[in-house]
Amino acid sequence: MLLTACLRRCARLLHWIPVTIVIMVVMWSYYAYVVHFCWILLSCSTQRVVFLCLFHVCFGMFSWSFWKTLSTPPSSPSVEFQLSSDSLLYEQERGGMEKSQILLEISQKLSVHTRTAAGAIRFCHHCQLIKPDRCHHCSVCQMCVLKMDHHCPWLNNCIGFSNYKFFMLFLLYSLLYCLLIVATVTPTFIQLWLGKLFDSCVKLHVLFLTLVSAMFAVTLCFLLFFHIWLLASNKTTLEWLSVPFFVDGPASEAFDVGVRANFLRVFGKNKSLWPFPVFSSQGNGQSFPLRWQMSSHSPSVMNGNGHCAMEGSVVSPEGVSVTIAVDD
Ligand SMILES: [Zn+2]
Numbered sequence: 001m002l003l004t005a006c007l008r009r010c011a012r013l014l015h016w017i018p019v020t021i022v023i024m025v026v027m028w029s030y031y032a033y034v035v036h037f038c039w040i041l042l043s044c045s046t047q048r049v050v051f052l053c054l055f056h057v058c059f060g061m062f063s064w065s066f067w068k069t070l071s072t073p074p075s076s077p078s079v080e081f082q083l084s085s086d087s088l089l090y091e092q093e094r095g096g097m098e099k100s101q102i103l104l105e106i107s108q109k110l111s112v113h114t115r116t117a118a119g120a121i122r123f124c125h126h127c128q129l130i131k132p133d134r135c136h137h138c139s140v141c142q143m144c145v146l147k148m149d150h151h152c153p154w155l156n157n158c159i160g161f162s163n164y165k166f167f168m169l170f171l172l173y174s175l176l177y178c179l180l181i182v183a184t185v186t187p188t189f190i191q192l193w194l195g196k197l198f199d200s201c202v203k204l205h206v207l208f209l210t211l212v213s214a215m216f217a218v219t220l221c222f223l224l225f226f227h228i229w230l231l232a233s234n235k236t237t238l239e240w241l242s243v244p245f246f247v248d249g250p251a252s253e254a255f256d257v258g259v260r261a262n263f264l265r266v267f268g269k270n271k272s273l274w275p276f277p278v279f280s281s282q283g284n285g286q287s288f289p290l291r292w293q294m295s296s297h298s299p300s301v302m303n304g305n306g307h308c309a310m311e312g313s314v315v316s317p318e319g320v321s322v323t324i325a326v327d328d
Pocket residue numbers: 124125126127128136137138142143144321
């Protein structure tokens with residue numbers, strides 16, 4: 001028991017290694033840009049002030065969104081989704097059919113539409129709860145995460161309903177940070193490359209700074225455009241990898257309610273909050289408007305919670321509790 005607890009604690013500490021690497025690289029880039037590039041290499045004081053102002057705006061927004069994505073804990077389903085008093089009844093039943101029936105009855109009181117590929121109610125055996133739509137169990141965080149996108153090892157946190165806006169801003173500001181460095185340092189980089197400037201220590205820092213920033217900018221560009229596409233079609237990375245199932249089968253576009261509405265679901269209606277890592281997402285992360293609910297021709301009914309639901313559609317627990325830690 002003691003050994004297992006120690007191993008778990010060590011594993012938890014190991015998860016912080018990638019975060020420490022990211023922080024060290026960022027700190028070094030700050031030092032290389034401010035001290036070696038702006039302070040030592042730039043001779044024009046106006047240029048120095050302009051570059052330092054732009055750099056600190058980018059660095060400030062990047063650090064703020066990075067910290068918010070890293071420190072915001074993932075949201076878990078509310079108590080209505082937990083079995084609580086029904087758990088004894090559920091555990092006493094031996095047959096799979098009886099258990100499924102119990103889950104189906106409980107789920108009908110909740111606003112859940114997704115199911116497993118086998119058509120069963122999605123259920124997490126670790127957390128003993130019925131999974132809301134788009135919720136998945138994270139094996140690293142050891143909890144069910146609302147609207148889970150993926151577990152990011154570089155941030156040692158789950159990206160989901162509570163911090164997806166922060167994550168998008170983190171990608172945007174880190175790309176701007178890298179692009180600003182590349183754009184301002186490149187002329188000096190060329191001079192150093194051609195051997196016109198000779199300080200070897202400065203040369204090394206500035207050369208590495210340009211190369212590392214350019215490399216990160218390319219990677220971040222792909223990642224940001226991928227997540228913009230996911231945001232525009234209202235998909236999570238997990239839903240892109242594995243299409244969600246409903247009563248009538250799989251539906252990859254189920255949560256897509258239009259590009260503008262999809263954007264507002266994450267960034268909210270208050271435009272003044274869009275550029276800042278302040279929570280402004282719409283909804284509670286447990287129920288989501290469905291594409292077919294938007295159509296006036298679809299036969300829809302209101303369920304017990306006042307949410308609009310497709311006629312005959314009910315919830316969905318999963319036999320196996322999923323969750324892949326998807327790499328950023
Ligand atoms: Zn769980």
